Amino acid sequence: MPDTADKAISEFVEQMGLIIQSEGLPRIAGHIVGLMIMHEGPFSLTQLAERLSVSRASISTNTRLLEDLGVIVRHAKPGDRQDYFRLGQQPYARILRGVVRRMRRARDVIESTRDALPEGMADAQERLQELDAFYEALTESFLNVIDAWDAETQGSTKQKRDGVRPSP
């Protein structure tokens, strides 16, 4: 009953669009990733456009975006002018790195605000400090996950992966 399978696949591709969208990326980027999870590929730009019923312009823009994030990789087949795409290494960890970058920017804002704040506002300083500590804990936590992922997926060496980074 391949009908059920097809339904499940397109449903998943659709949902991945929404999930990725909630991470602040375009929906089509999610569709591409979803499709590549379902089928290894590789896919040409035209194939992606047809399969997702979307303009080649959109595919071009979004493959570029995902490529910049390191989520997918582009490669050429010898004797074929088309570009082909497939998932890169640790695609999810790549997305996470983007989140870490966002948090670093947020912490910059906090820091410069703290610097500019006058003496009198001790309580505001305290709350800013609390917010910054929160971001710090979160960043630390993310990096743990990324590290663990790198070690597990990549290294056949399978080095330390105890879930906690060594305390500073």
Place this chain on the structure above:
Amino acid sequence: MPDTADKAISEFVEQMGLIIQSEGLPRIAGHIVGLMIMHEGPFSLTQLAERLSVSRASISTNTRLLEDLGVIVRHAKPGDRQDYFRLGQQPYARILRGVVRRMRRARDVIESTRDALPEGMADAQERLQELDAFYEALTESFLNVIDAWDAETQGSTKQKRDGVRPSP
């Protein structure tokens, strides 16, 4: 030089709008939180509207939203008909809980897709498994941060806070 301070404050409020927006919440919600970090308050709905130069309707909607998330709390002053708002306990952890909820929903999608997928697609199954494991690690990691936060901020008891949850 209170001018510099005012500038820093409104700059921060503005930036918090953008930061919160990148988390998928309305910009004004971020402005409210930002202002409350700068000044403890409490603020009435009218005060917030005036201070942020925004309609009372928007404030009403967004305070409601933040209240539902548990980020701010509403309370009454005796002999005053107005509602007053201020930051709640562990406001940032509350926002994080929302993220955890989103991830749980994503994992549900993954699971039902795996169930519906036919035998033949073993490699797709494998990639789905990988994605699910990633979400699992991330969720675990978030909950650690939330737990640690709860323990540190709230409990004077300061119970176990070793950075890792007990394995199931």
Place this chain on the structure above:
DNA sequence: TAGTTTGTTCAGTCAAGACTGAACAAACTA
């Protein structure tokens, strides 16, 4: 040479949802 194919870019359209103004109900005051 002219004609394809492929990927990119850009101006324009469209949709989602944030925000507003106005109308409203509830609780108060004079």
Place this chain on the structure above:
DNA sequence: TAGTTTGTTCAGTCTTGACTGAACAAACTA
């Protein structure tokens, strides 16, 4: 009673940015 004040809700506007179609450059083919 009529008139305020306060918070909510809803229809409508407006902004943001995703997506498209068309034009284009580059690399190929005949």
